Amino acid sequence: MSEVKGHEQPLLVAEHLCAWYGAAQILFDVDLEVRRGEVVALMGRNGAGKSTAIKTLMGLIERRAGQVVFMGRDISTLPAYRIATLGLGFVPEDRRIFTDLTVLENLAVGRQPARRWPDGSLAPEWSVERLFDLFPNLSEMPHRPGGKMSGGEQQMLTVARTLMGNPFLVLLDEPSEGVAPIVVEQMVHMILALKRQGVSILLSEQNLHFARLVSDRVYLLEKGHIRFTGTLAELDQLEQVKKDYLTM
């Protein structure tokens, strides 16, 4: 591999991330990073702060502090729509598709121009055709309104629409939450396919089995504090840590 300056830098670095809802502090000095090509899982029990961390990175929490650097650029105080145009994709937990729009129309809404890495090479670029290869279910219902799709199909459409923005990195909030086992399986395949195609992912996840299938590294959150950072294999050595901070 050629040595290109800038490759060594993590794609996303958060330092001392804090977040509040009103007077209640939810995140406490969270440090994390995602490198190019990585799938990283942010884990923890219900209420640990995973979704809040993802939203804070995306600029969606009003009262926040700390630094977030994305591809060398400080995005700590940028609004979410500006962050999205820089190539940070966000798939919310609650599948915000447009229910009146068809699958194709929903995808069109997400379209952004192709992007290049700092070294000039093309970043992963998505078209409707490529997305239909990745999500065969969606290819069977191009004209179906979002409101007439199952929860799992809507979940897939939300991911596909985010990919239409050609993101360098996708923040994926609880992909396995509240969907049928078959959809969870499809999510696993989808994440691994994205990784192969060069998309990096930070996902929030409670399910250790799911995280094990897709992620290179894990951050374990408890009450808004990072309690563990490492690989799944390293976490597996620490039974007590898993018992203390995860629902087993």
Ligand SMILES: Nc1ncnc2c1ncn2[C@@H]1O[C@H](COP(=O)(O)OP(=O)(O)OP(=O)(O)O)[C@@H](O)[C@H]1O
């Ligand atoms: N809009 C809000 N206003 C006030 N408190 C909130 C809000 N959203 C979340 N919280 C609180 O913040 C804490 C962290 O919630 P968060 O949703 O980030 O946790 P999580 O780890 O993603 O859990 P879950 O899996 O339940 O979504 C919880 O105590 C929750 O009650």
